Structures are given as structure tokens and as C-alpha cells.
Amino acid sequence: MPIVVNLDVMLAKRKMTLTELSDRMGITIANMSILKSGKAKAIRFSTLEEICRILECQPGDILEYMDQGSYAKLMMR
Amino acid sequence: MKLSWRNISIIAMVIAIACTLYFVMIMFSLDRAVSMSVSFNSGTSMIIDQPQGREADTAFGGIFQHSNIDMTMPAYQYVRIDDSIKQVVEYAKGLRDYETGDAWSFGKFGVKYSEAPAIHSSREAARSRVTDSAIERLSAIDNDLRLTSQQRKMKRDSVNLAINRILKKTDDSLRKVDENGTYYITLEGYSLNPPTEYYVSDGKYWLATVKWDSTTNRNNGAVQYGHYVRKPIGVKFRPKEKTILVPVSKASYRFWDVTMRYAMFVLIFIALYITIGLPIHIIISISRGDAFTPANIRRLTILAVYLFLSWIAGVLGPYIVRALLGDTIPAEFKQKHIVEAVLEDVFPLLAGVGLFLLSRAFKKGYKLQQEQALTI
Numbered sequence: 001m002p003i004v005v006n007l008d009v010m011l012a013k014r015k016m017t018l019t020e021l022s023d024r025m026g027i028t029i030a031n032m033s034i035l036k037s038g039k040a041k042a043i044r045f046s047t048l049e050e051i052c053r054i055l056e057c058q059p060g061d062i063l064e065y066m067d068q069g070s071y072a073k074l075m076m077r
Numbered sequence: 078m079k080l081s082w083r084n085i086s087i088i089a090m091v092i093a094i095a096c097t098l099y100f101v102m103i104m105f106s107l108d109r110a111v112s113m114s115v116s117f118n119s120g121t122s123m124i125i126d127q128p129q130g131r132e133a134d135t136a137f138g139g140i141f142q143h144s145n146i147d148m149t150m151p152a153y154q155y156v157r158i159d160d161s162i163k164q165v166v167e168y169a170k171g172l173r174d175y176e177t178g179d180a181w182s183f184g185k186f187g188v189k190y191s192e193a194p195a196i197h198s199s200r201e202a203a204r205s206r207v208t209d210s211a212i213e214r215l216s217a218i219d220n221d222l223r224l225t226s227q228q229r230k231m232k233r234d235s236v237n238l239a240i241n242r243i244l245k246k247t248d249d250s251l252r253k254v255d256e257n258g259t260y261y262i263t264l265e266g267y268s269l270n271p272p273t274e275y276y277v278s279d280g281k282y283w284l285a286t287v288k289w290d291s292t293t294n295r296n297n298g299a300v301q302y303g304h305y306v307r308k309p310i311g312v313k314f315r316p317k318e319k320t321i322l323v324p325v326s327k328a329s330y331r332f333w334d335v336t337m338r339y340a341m342f343v344l345i346f347i348a349l350y351i352t353i354g355l356p357i358h359i360i361i362s363i364s365r366g367d368a369f370t371p372a373n374i375r376r377l378t379i380l381a382v383y384l385f386l387s388w389i390a391g392v393l394g395p396y397i398v399r400a401l402l403g404d405t406i407p408a409e410f411k412q413k414h415i416v417e418a419v420l421e422d423v424f425p426l427l428a429g430v431g432l433f434l435l436s437r438a439f440k441k442g443y444k445l446q447q448e449q450a451l452t453i
Contacts, residue, residue: 031453041451 002071004064007036010055025050087434095427102420125272125287126304137285137307138169138278169276171314178258183341185395187263188334189322203247211240260330261313261322266395267410268319274305275314284308284409310407321406351383369442377436384429391425392418 011018022032027047034040048059055062066074128136150158177200180189192200218224218232269275274285289303313322325333355376362373396415399406412418419426 027453034451035453039451040453041448043453047453 002066002068004066004071004074005035005038005040005062006064007032007051007062010057010061014055016055021051021054024054091427091430091434095423098420098423102417102423121299121301123272123287123301123303126302128305137274137305138276138283140166140169140274140276140285141305169278171275171277171316180263182263182265183337184391185265186337186398187265188330188337189261189263190330191259191261193258200248204244207240207243207247211236258327260325260327262325262329262333264321264323264395264398264406266319266412267314267321267406268412269314269316269409270411273409275316277313282310282313284310284407286409308407312406314410321410323402323405348383348387351380355380369439369446371443374436374439374443377432377439381429381433381436384425384432388422388425388429392422 178191285305287303
């Protein structure tokens with residue numbers, strides 16, 4: 001899917017683990033893993049708002065659009 | 078659950094199609110009734126020469142004979158003669174059948190074995206001997222006062238068991254030596270339109286069809302003149318059961334008998350699993366909260382396909398068989414119009430369509446469920 005979730009990049013910048021983020025957000029680690037791995041089909045605005053509040057970033061820092069070719073290259077890596 | 082306009086329009090279309098089919102079926106049956114009365118009212122009539130007098134007794138197997146009664150005859154003699162003539166005519170027309178043997182069918186297809194008359198006589202003679210012996214033994218048991226009621230019952234049961242075993246052994250051994258039996262494939266759903274008649278004569282099968290000689294126009298309508306001609310055919314007909322019997326070889330009979338028996342068991346098993354087992358699976362999974370699963374979608378699709386295929390086989394099967402048999406079945410034998418056959422048995426089709434639509438709905442539900450599950 002051409003929308004890429006760069007959650008791990010922001011977590012690294014804020015020196016936070018996925019477990020900490022999921023604890024602070026009240027979402028299970030399984031769902032956070034789904035989001036981080038790019039398998040999620042949709043994200044609620046409320047969830048995106050909470051992530052941006054905790055990681056002190058903008059939605060554009062978390063979500064990035066890629067064209068199909070670049071996305072395929074990324075997945076192959 | 079809120080229905081979208083698209084779903085409502087689909088449901089409305091299905092209901093409209095069902096109602097249209099129903100009214101078309103009524104229209105067909107009305108059409109036939111109206112056309113018959115129109116032909117009467119317009120005065121078109123038919124005059125067909127039939128054999129008369131002594132010729133009627135033998136021509137066309139005697140199906141046109143009738144009792145010319147001497148009115149001075151006592152009533153009981155008249156009734157006896159009339160009855161015997163009726164029996165002869167009914168036998169010639171295939172309305173009476175003195176053959177013995179086996180027959181069974183699966184839907185509109187079946188097999189029949191008619192044993193040779195000599196075998197039938199031997200069987201009856203053997204049965205008579207066994208029955209007489211059985212009566213003697215059973216009487217002896219009943220008259221033996223030393224036996225208790227339980228002992229008497231046990232002895233009677235063992236005698237009856239022995240008799241049945243002997244009769245079955247006799248039947249099987251006679252069947253094995255029956256070289257002159259006749260074997261048939263039976264096909265239901267055929268009829269003859271009047272004035273064509275079927276009859277049996279000299280052990281062969283015939284059709285009495287009308288050859289039209291002339292038509293005269295009168296003031297009150299047309300009059301057609303014709304006479305009967307006979308035509309040999311290769312199949313036997315039973316008018317009461319509307320069944321055609323196609324003679325086949327013993328090997329063919331055995332092949333179809335065995336094939337149909339195995340096919341029947343397999344099809345019954347499949348039908349029971351699909352119509353009972355699959356719905357139970359679906360209900361169990363829904364009760365567990367797993368309604369929209371690929372397995373349920375597959376089960377609903379299988380149910381829909383099964384209903385549709387069984388409808389096709391049941392409705393179109395006889396027409397396909399006739400097409401395969403070609404000229405074996407004379408053209409004078411008519412089947413129900415295919416549209417009429419389709420409309421008469423339309424429920425499995427509608428049920429199949431309904432279940433197919435339901436499976437598509439479940440598929441959409443599964444997709445929405447997956448999206449919901451993967452929405453963070």
C-alpha cells in the first residue's frame with residue numbers, strides 16, 4: 001500500500017520503544033505492530049492525534065506517500 | 078441494519094423476476110385453454126376414418142373395436158362381453174401389463190427387467206410348493222399343545238425365515254437362467270397427443286397416426302378428413318405412467334442398474350451433506366460469533382451451486398436425454414414444453430439465486446470485518 005508509516009523513525013528520534021508508546025496510548029502492542037509494519041488498512045484520526053501528541057510531531061512525520069515503484073523497492077529491501 | 082438503495086433495488090428486482098415468472102406460468106396454462114376453445118368455436122373439426130365391423134377387431138391391434146351388443150342378450154352376458162373387449166383394448170393400448178419382473182427409477186430415469194413368461198410360471202410353481210409345505214408345518218406347530226406360546230412363536234419365526242430364504246434362493250437362481258427376459262431403460266414424462274394412439278400387436282409396438290386426406294371449408298368452419306395409418310416403433314409405452322421403455326441389452330441394463338445404484342447412494346450422501354451438514358456448520362459458526370468467514374462464504378456458494386445444478390439436472394435432464402437418444406424415441410411422443418417445466422419447478426432456482434446473493438453479502442461483510450480489524 002503506497003502510504004508508508006514511519007513510526008519506527010519517530011520512535012528512534014524520541015528514543016522511545018514501541019512498548020512504551022503502546023502503554024501510553026492504551027493500544028495493544030499487537031495493534032501497534034500492525035501499524036508499524038504497514039499492515040494496517042486504516043487509522044482513526046483520534047489514534048493519529050494521540051501518536052502526534054505523545055511523539056510531539058506532525059502527521060506528515062508519521063505518514064508518507066510513495067508511488068508504487070518506490071514502495072515495491074522498499075518492500076523488497 | 079440500514080439497507081442501502083442499491084440493496085433494496087436488488088431485492089426488489091429479485092421479487093419482480095419471481096412474480097413475472099409466476100404470471101408467465103399462469104399465462105401459459107391459460108393460453109392453452111383458450112386456444113382449445115377457440116378452435117372449437119371457430120368450427121374446425123376432424124373426421125377420421127376408423128376401422129369398422131370385423132376389421133376393427135384386428136386392425137391396429139384391435140384398439141378401435143367396441144362391443145356391438147345384441148340388445149336381446151341378457152345383461153350379465155352383455156357385461157361379460159363388454160368387459161372382455163375392454164380388457165383386450167386396454168392391453169393393446171398398453172394400459173394393462175401382465176409382465177412380471179423388477180423395476181426401479183431415480184427421478185425420471187429408471188431400469189426395468191421383465192422376466193420371460195416361462196420363468197414367471199416356474200417361479201409361481203415353486204412358490205406354490207413352498208407355500209403349501211409352509212402351511213403344513215405352521216399348522217403342525219399351531220396344533221402342538223405341548224408348546225408354550227413363546228416356543229410356538231419361535232418355531233413359527235424360524236419356519237417363516239426358512240421360507241423366505243428358500244424363495245429368495247429360487248428367485249435368484251431363476252433370474253440367472255432367464256435368457257429370454259426383456260430389459261429396458263425407462264424414461265418418464267412422455268405423452269401422446271390425440272388422435273395418435275399407441276398399441277401392441279404380435280409382440281411389437283406400433284403407433285396409429287392420422288394421415289390427413291383433405292380439408293373442406295364450410296360456412297361454419299373447416300372440416301379435416303383423414304384415416305389412420307400404422308407405424309412400427311422400437312419403444313414400449315405405458316400411457317398411465319407416461320413412461321417410455323427403451324429396450325436394451327442385458328449388458329446395458331446391468332451397466333445402468335449398477336451405475337444408477339451407486340450414483341444414487343453417492344448423490345444422496347452429497348445431498349444430505351450439502352443440505353443438512355453445511356447449514357449446520359454455518360449456524361454453529363454464526364452462534365460462535367464467526368459469521369463472516371471464508372468458510373461460510375464457501376459453504377453458501379456450494380449450497381447455491383448445488384441447488385442450481387440439481388435444478389438444471391431435474392428440469393433439463395429429460396430433454397438432454399431425448400436429444401442424445403435421437404430417433405430412438407419417435408417424434409410423436411411429446412414432452413412438456415421446456416418453459417412449462419422450468420416454471421413448474423422454479424423454487425430450487427430461486428433458492429439458489431437467493432443463497433448466492435447471500436454469499437456475496439457475506440463476502441462483503443468479511444471484507445468490511447477485515448478492514449475494521451485492521452483499523453487502528
